[in-house]
Amino acid sequence: MTKMSRYILVCLLLLTWSSVVFAAQPALVQISTIDALLGGMYDGVTTIGDLKQHGDLGIGTFDGLDGEMVVVDGQVFRVPADGHVMPVSDNETTPFASVTRFAPTRHLSLEQGTDLAAFTAQMDKIMGSPNLFCAFKVEGLFKHVRTRSVPKQNKPYPPLVEVVKHQPVFEMDNVRGVLVGFYCPPFVKGVNVPGYHLHFLSADQQQGGHVLAFDVEQATVALQPLHRFTLLLPQGGDFSTMDLERDRGAELEKVEK
Ligand SMILES: [Zn+2]
Structure with missing residues (x-):
């Protein structure tokens, strides 16, 4: 083998290794x-079928802001404003969603009485x-879970902060189920x-929805730190023309809580 071909071989091996x-x-x-969602970009831009290619656990919403999305074990569910949860077909679309291929690296049990504040404080440490x-x-049994959903919107779409003024809230007692979602760092603001x-x-x-509060009876948490973040920007809807310059931090605060 010449010096040059050995060099090329080493380069190729390094490339393969790093991509793996x-x-x-x-x-x-x-x-x-x-x-974009806070600003009213509710047009579905990615099919649920495509979304499932990227992950099997996650959260989001649907075309026209038609309910809360829950992705559990590769199955996608809609929690609509009327509360009747339904599985969602692959040809429906989403304007906003986050998913991952869930392969947890840690498991622990939560103490009875752990609420949302105690949970986040404990996870911060872990x-x-x-x-x-x-x-x-x-996953487990919850003494109480409070969720909300969002009603389907028609064009012209109002901003999300207006929509949530009319959000239905669901209270569930002694309910078995699963909470899924993410922690995102401060630098993702916007x-x-x-x-x-x-x-x-x-x-x-x-039953289900966007979690506002919970109280654990008996539950275990599985978690997976993620070092990669892939952002797929819409090729449709109003995304390319809308004003994404203004700070919507205060609106987000109202919408999430
Ligand atoms: Zn949500």
Whole structure:
């Protein structure tokens, strides 16, 4: 083998190695940005079939803001404003979603009485760094879960902060189910939701929504830190023409809580 061909071989091996290493790292894959959603970009831009190619656990919404999305074990569910949870077909679309291929690296049980504040404080400590992403799946029996959904919108779409003034809230007592979602670092402001964002699906797949509060009876949490973040920007809807310059931090605060 000549010196040159040996050099090329080493380069090729390094290239292969690095692509294998990076491809193996799980990513949070996101469709569109939170500020686009806050601004009323509710047109579905990615099919549920395509979204499922990127992950099997996650959260989001649907075309026209038609309910809350919960992705559990590769199945996609809609929690609509009327509360009747339904599985979603692959040809429906989403304007905003975050998913990952969930392969948890840590499991622990939560103490009875753990609420949302106690959960986030405990996870803050376990994650160790506020600067990475993390995926969560909390499974078990809950003394109480409070969720909300959003009603389907028609054009011209109002901003999200207007929509949530009329959001239905669901209260569930002694309910078995799963919370799924993500922690996102502060630097995603404008792109995703900094902090914790969880959606709920009951074990009987009849109830769920965007989580506002919960209280654990007996549950375990599985988590997976994520070092990669893939943002897929819409090629359709109003994304390319809308004003994404203004700070919607105050609106996000009202919308999430
Ligand atoms: Zn949500």
